[in-house]
Amino acid sequence: MSAATHWLATATAQSVLERDGNAFDAAVAAAFVLHVAEPHLNGPGGDLVAVFATAEDPAPRVLAGQGHAPRGATVEHLRAQGMDRVPGAGALAAAVPGAVDSWLWLLARHGTWEVADVLAYAAHYAERGFPVVPQLARTIAAVEGLFREHWTTSYALWMPGGKVPEPNGTLTNPAYAATLRRLAAAGGTTRTDRVEAARTAWTRGFVAEQAAEFAARPHRHSCGCDHAGVITAEDFADFVPATEPAVTAVFRGVTVAKAGLWSQGPVLLQTLGILDHVGDSRIDLSTGLGIHTVTEAMKLAMADREAYYGHLPPDRAASVLERLLDPAYAARRAALITDEASTRLRPGDIGITPFVPPLTVDGEDGEENAAATGGGTAGAGEPTVARNGETRGDTCHLDVVDRWGNIIAATPSGGWLQSSPAIPSLGFALGTRLQMTWLDPAAPSYLTPGRRPRTTLSPTLLLRDGQPVAALGTPGGDQQDQWQLLYLIRTLVHGLDPQEAIDAPAFHTTAVPSSFWPRTWTPAGLVVEERVGGEAVAELRRRGHAVTVSGPWTLGRLSTVTRDPATGELRAAANPRGAQGYAAGR
Template sequence: MCASTHWLASATAQSVLERGGNAFDAATAGAFVLHVAEPHLNGPGGDLVAVLATAANPAPLVLAGQGHAPRGATIEHFVAEGLDHVPGAGALAAAVPGAVDSWLWLLAEFGTWELTDVLAYAVGYAERGVPVVPQLARVLATVEDLFRTHWPTSYALWMPGGRVPQPFSTLVNATYARTLRGLAAAATGETRTARIHAARDTWRTGFATAMAEFAAVPHRHSSGRDHAGVLTAADFTPSLEPAVTARFRGATVAKAGLWSQGPVLLQALTMLDHFDDERIDPSTALGIHTITEAVKLAMADREAYYGHLAPADAESVLRRLLSPRYGEERAGLIGEVASTEFRPGDIGVEPFTPPLVTRRPAGPADGTGEPTVQQTGETRGDTCHIDVVDRWGNIISATPSGGWLQSSPAVPDLGFALGTRLQMTWLDPAAPSALTPGRRPRTTLTPTLLLRDGKPVAALGTPGGDQQDQWQLLYLVRTLALGLDPQEAIDAPAFHTTAVVSSFWPRTWTPGGLVVERRAGEAVVAELVGRGHDVTVSGPWSQGRLSVVTRDPDTGVLQAAANPRGAQGYAVGR
């Protein structure tokens, strides 16, 4: 079974499975197709986080494909550039790219296919073209002036003939196809694994050098000024680490650690586990209110305590944040009216309080789960997602992101842009997620694996920046507590709070903010307003792009479900 945010990636992954590949072969092939099919949501210059388990070892593992801050990315350098935040667009905000190297590492270690065969799908789509989805056309129209005036390499790549591609026209990226062919040609050696690692070496030397040299040329950033990037051709090594887990309604939920926002979901679940099912039903105003208040508390802890900490420090912080007593204390703070305060908890560590800059959301577009891009390069809600489970029981949930086409100028010889993950760091050394050379920036990427009795039963995730764990939380409550099936849970009306400090430039928040799909109903909205929430009603099918695959370990029966919103997500299998 395969499910993803774009039908071409799902079809690709399923094709690999049909031809005898395993889940890791399939996910890698689908991920490279996502670079081509959803370039406004992810790219080779970006990053990824995956949670996986193998048929031989069901213990959940996290693939950390998040690159670190370059050596020259110091707080002092950014301040000297006249900045008080890391920009949201431009190569100065680029972390060392981790996506391609991580996928290749996964393929070498857990896959069975040759690299050339895995990349063939993406090469074909890049050379022959993919249909332009409506959201991609809207993003390109938004940045047309920026590209024409300041980013000529992007204008040449994404607006062939000097025109913004229209929805459902065909978009070709021959430059990226050549990059992939060059990567495949570098895969030489005596064994399959050696061949893939040879391609990794080429990516981390020749290709990385081209990225760094281009990034060093000053260009327009979201600050409104020109800056040069500080990326160097530094090596990046993916890491595999144990997942962080929590229990909810009999299931084990596995996430990435404090360098992601994954523990937010775990914290929210530990709070909600203290309420009965009726109190947390997301179809009611009381349920929406209760879930929203739990998310606010967990997100406050995210800003106060999360970051790429030393292992011993991370273990200590997680132990306190996920302890039953702390979850009960935090649940006790959830009252009958909406809180408009920033309320991190007391875990015996001095909490960091970020600048609380408020701004009213611009409107429903803020809740679409897709990029809202202005000419300044401001972006929220990037990303794509893919889930795969195979006949043997290998399973993976992966959230690739970053390096989207509106993040920085396209590298002309490679056919893609660099990412801007450093925008999620603070230029304040007191912050646990402070900008620090050699450290991962805290990421919003947060896939999920579910287990019962120690065996994986589901892989799920969604794009959406700060909304990712919020929308996954709704799915888990609806399936684990209320008994909905996967597709019912995905289709049900969704919501999210904006009363969190945004991970994206310019790092604002909306105290009491709540975005609710219109399908929730007028009576529900009225009650939420009465409880003090600052409600924005969005389109009836506007929140979330979640997908999931499931496996019953006793019967081997597989299921999959995908989001109908936007008519892009697709679930497939047999």
């Protein structure tokens, strides 16, 4: 079974499975297709986080495809450029691209297919053409002026004939097709050798060299000034894909597996721990009380994210996680939930001085705030693009399970076409993940060469009795774990099936500093789909929430695949919002 945020990725994964590829072959092929089909949501210059288990070893592992800060990405350098924050667009915000090398690493270690066969799907669509989903056309239209005036290589690539592409039309990316074909032709005597040769061409060959050369040219950043990037070919060579054990917690008899503190994954585990101390009647998501209670629990966990999360040394990370996931600590946090909406950022006391980021309020009212943070308006769940290519991003997601029991949930992101100027010889842009770091040395996510920025990418694996039973995730930046929380409550507490849980009305809080430039927040902010109902909205406003009512089908882009270890039965479900996600299988 396969499920993804774009039907071409689902179809690709399913094609691989039908031709005896395993789940990892299928996921890698689908991921490269996502680079082509959703270039406004992810790209080769970006990153990924995946959680997976193999048929031979059901223990959940995390693939950390999040690149680190380049050697020259120092606080001193950015301050010398007159910056007090990492910009949201432009190569100064580029972490070392981790997606491509990590996907190829996964293919070499756990796949079975030849690299040329895996990349053939994406190369075909890039060369022959792929459909322009409406949001892609809207995104390009939003940055048309920037492309025309400053990012002329992006103008040439994404506006052929000098026009914004029509929704549902067709685009090509011949430069990226050529890049893929060069990677596939790298050579070698065995399958693994050929995959490794493609990796070398990326990290130490023509890709690294051309990307670094192009990024060194001054270009417009989101601050409105022109700067050169600092990433070098040597930085590409420094990146090494890594796997690590997942961080886990048990909720209602199910083990929930997430990435560590360098992601926002433990936010979901913390919130589930808090809700373990709240009666089920208080988390009925069809009521105002349920929405209020879950929102307040999430706000507490997200406050801890700001205070304590980052790419920490292993011993320190283990100590922080142990304190944050302690049931006694969760009980103390649960006791803070009252009948009224909180309006302060409230990190907990775990015996470490918490970092409190600058709290810049976004706008005057809930509707404006939601629009600025990418929630509650038309196209919610997609990047909101403003001047200079600024984006408070979003991403893609895919899930695959095969008949042998291999299973993976992956969230690729970054390298959006609106991140930085397109590299014309390669057909993609660098990412901007460093915008999630701070220039304050007190921050656990302090900008430091060689360290990963704290990412929002947060896929999930579920296990029963030690056996994987589901892979799931969603795009959505800061909303990813919020929307997954709703899914888990609806399936594990209230008994909905996966598709019912995905289809149900969604909501999320904006009462947390955004991970994306310019890092603003909305005290008491809450965005809800219209389908939650007028009575619930009125109650939430009486409780003090600054409610923005979004369209009826606008929030969340969840997908999932499931597996019953006892019977071998496989299922999948995908998001209907936007008529773009798809689930398939047999």
